[in-house]
Amino acid sequence: MRHALIFAAGLGERMRPLTDRIPKPLLEVGGQPLIAWHLEKLAAIGVNYVVINTSHLAEQFPETLGDGSRWGLRIRYAYEGATSLETGGGMLNALPLLGPEPFIAVNGDIWTDADFAALPAEPQGLAHLCMVDNPAHHPQGDFALDAHGVLHEDGDAKLTFSGLGVYRRDILTPWREVIGDAPGATDKPPRFRLAPLLRAAISRGQVHGTRHSGAWIDVGTAERLTQLDAQLR
Numbered sequence: 001m002r003h004a005l006i007f008a009a010g011l012g013e014r015m016r017p018l019t020d021r022i023p024k025p026l027l028e029v030g031g032q033p034l035i036a037w038h039l040e041k042l043a044a045i046g047v048n049y050v051v052i053n054t055s056h057l058a059e060q061f062p063e064t065l066g067d068g069s070r071w072g073l074r075i076r077y078a079y080e081g082a083t084s085l086e087t088g089g090g091m092l093n094a095l096p097l098l099g100p101e102p103f104i105a106v107n108g109d110i111w112t113d114a115d116f117a118a119l120p121a122e123p124q125g126l127a128h129l130c131m132v133d134n135p136a137h138h139p140q141g142d143f144a145l146d147a148h149g150v151l152h153e154d155g156d157a158k159l160t161f162s163g164l165g166v167y168r169r170d171i172l173t174p175w176r177e178v179i180g181d182a183p184g185a186t187d188k189p190p191r192f193r194l195a196p197l198l199r200a201a202i203s204r205g206q207v208h209g210t211r212h213s214g215a216w217i218d219v220g221t222a223e224r225l226t227q228l229d230a231q232l233r
Helices: 034-044 060-065 086-097 175-179 195-203 222-232
Strands: 002-007 047-054 074-079 103-107 110-112 127-132 143-145 158-167 207-212 216-218
Touching: 002 034, 002 086, 034 047, 034 060, 047 060, 047 086, 060 074, 074 086, 086 175, 086 195, 110 158, 127 143, 127 195, 143 207, 158 207, 175 195, 195 207, 216 222
Parallel strands: 002 047, 002 103, 047 074, 127 207
Antiparallel strands: 103 158, 110 216, 127 158, 143 158
16 A cells, blocks of 8 residues: 655645635646645555645645545545644654555645656655756755765755655654754644755765656746646646
């Protein structure tokens, strides 16, 4: 059984007032909710169990998506409370619902034509990230990808993390040590970003990646949502 996690708990503040009444992953593009494009792709590669983390307008997700049976999936919802736990805290909160094997995790507010089937079932290290060319709104990039597929924090040609990857549960093992006393770390449940854990693993050579040269968009503004909707229609 393959598992996947979709991050869907954010407020979508840059897209207000649209997200005052609809969570960003449930906004429609190309005739269906943005998150449904992910569900279709996950089902197509044999994933049959998907965890969706929720917070903002959480009740709308099961109302809209149901139990996942229309895609041949089983969907479980990991409610984070009234405040999002960020990506790291959200993954930690969802971990009891995910199996022991590596799992796919994808941001609920991106769209891509990347082939999910090309993702490795077993990352060589702790994670395998899908990287894309730097968009105009993020020209500095995130990590450099070397000729051996290993990611580095520094390098001449940085790429942007797409928000799509495969993770081992052990990526979260050192979270207390890495996060320290950052704001939210002592909350119950803890709230923290995944990025520091990725950087820590990258510094040890434990994160690999591949570059996707096709379509990818971070649907972070109403303008990008309109642009994507026009393209898909």
